[in-house]
Amino acid sequence: MRWMLLLFITLSLPALADPDYALKPRQIAEDTWLLEGSTDNFAKSNGGNIVNTAFIVTEKGVVVIDTGPSKRYGEALRKAIATTTDKPVIQVLLTHHHPDHVLGNQAFTDVPIGAFAGTTELLRQQGEAMAENMYRLVGDWMRGTEVVLPTQTLTPGVQSFGNHDLRLLSLGGHTGADLTILDQKTGVLFAGDLVFYQRALTTPNSPGLSVWLADIAALQDLPWTMIVPGHGPVATDTKPFEQMRDYLTWLDQLMRDGAAHGSDMAEMIRSPIPERFAGISLSRYELIRSVSHLYPRYERGQMRRVDSGSLN
Ligand SMILES: [Zn+2]
Numbered sequence: 001m002r003w004m005l006l007l008f009i010t011l012s013l014p015a016l017a018d019p020d021y022a023l024k025p026r027q028i029a030e031d032t033w034l035l036e037g038s039t040d041n042f043a044k045s046n047g048g049n050i051v052n053t054a055f056i057v058t059e060k061g062v063v064v065i066d067t068g069p070s071k072r073y074g075e076a077l078r079k080a081i082a083t084t085t086d087k088p089v090i091q092v093l094l095t096h097h098h099p100d101h102v103l104g105n106q107a108f109t110d111v112p113i114g115a116f117a118g119t120t121e122l123l124r125q126q127g128e129a130m131a132e133n134m135y136r137l138v139g140d141w142m143r144g145t146e147v148v149l150p151t152q153t154l155t156p157g158v159q160s161f162g163n164h165d166l167r168l169l170s171l172g173g174h175t176g177a178d179l180t181i182l183d184q185k186t187g188v189l190f191a192g193d194l195v196f197y198q199r200a201l202t203t204p205n206s207p208g209l210s211v212w213l214a215d216i217a218a219l220q221d222l223p224w225t226m227i228v229p230g231h232g233p234v235a236t237d238t239k240p241f242e243q244m245r246d247y248l249t250w251l252d253q254l255m256r257d258g259a260a261h262g263s264d265m266a267e268m269i270r271s272p273i274p275e276r277f278a279g280i281s282l283s284r285y286e287l288i289r290s291v292s293h294l295y296p297r298y299e300r301g302q303m304r305r306v307d308s309g310s311l312n
Pocket residue numbers: 096098174193202
C-alpha cells in the first residue's frame with residue numbers, strides 16, 4: 001500500500017506546485033467571450049474560480065471585464081485572450097471591488113484599469129483583508145497576489161472602444177459602488193454581482209435589499225439581449241431577474257418578520273429555505289452570512305418602530 005501512496009504523492013505533486021486554471025474562453029456573442037466560473041464557494045480545489053469574467057474584442061483592442069481572483073488567474077486570462085485574438089488588451093473595467101473580481105489586476109498593469117471612484121475607495125479600505133482571506137481559503141493559487149488599485153476613474157455614460165459603444169451604469173445594490181456594462185452593439189449586459197443566477201447572492205457590503213431590488217428593475221428595463229451574471233450561467237430570457245427579485249423579496253420579508261417577532265440570529269439562520277430555491281447553489285451558507293450582515297439593521301428598525309409607538 002505504501003508504494004501506492006508514494007505513487008499518488010508523486011503524481012499529484014506537480015499539479016500542486018503549479019496549479020492551472022485551464023481557462024477556456026467561450027464565445028457568447030459577436031466579438032464577446034466569457035470565462036465561466038463554478039457556482040461553488042472559494043476552495044482549494046477551484047483556486048477561487050467561482051466568478052465570470054469576460055472580454056470584448058473591438059477593432060481598437062480588447063476590453064476586459066473583471067480580472068478574477070488571483071495573479072495567476074489574471075495571467076491565465078491574459079494568455080486565454082492571446083489564444084483568441086492578436087489584438088492587444090487596451091482596457092480593464094472592474095464591476096466592483098470584491099476579491100474574486102479584481103485580484104487578477106496584476107496581470108494588466110500595462111493598460112488602464114478603470115473603476116468607479118467608490119469601487120477604488122472600497123478596495124483601498126478592504127483589499128488587504130480580502131486578499132488575506134483569499135489566501136486562507138484557496139491557498140497556493142494565490143501565490144504572489146497583491147492588491148492593485150484601479151488606475152482610472154470611470155464616470156457613468158457611453159464609452160466607445162472601436163465599434164463597441166459601452167454604456168456604463170452606476171448602481172449600488174451589491175456593494176454601494178457597482179458598475180454594469182451594456183454593450184450597445186451586441187445587447188450583452190454584463191451585470192456584475194447585481195445579478196447572481198442559480199447561485200445565492202452575497203451581501204457583505206450591500207446598502208440594503210430595497211436598493212438592490214430597485215437596481216434589478218432598472219437593469220431589466222435596459223435594451224439587453226443577453227445577461228452575463230457575475231456568478232452563474234448566462235441567459236437570454238428574464239429568468240435571472242425574476243429569480244433575483246423573488247430571492248431578494250423573500251430574504252427581505254424573512255428578516256422583517258423575524259425582527260417583528262423578536263427572533264434572534266440563531267433562529268434566523270435556521271429558517272426554512274423555500275423549495276423553489278432548491279436549485280440555487282449555497283443558499284443555506286449565504287443565508288447565514290446575509291443574516292449576520294443585515295439582520296441587526298432589521299432589529300434596529302423594529303426597535304425604532306416600538307419606540308415611536310410607545311410615544312403615542
Ligand atoms: Zn461581489
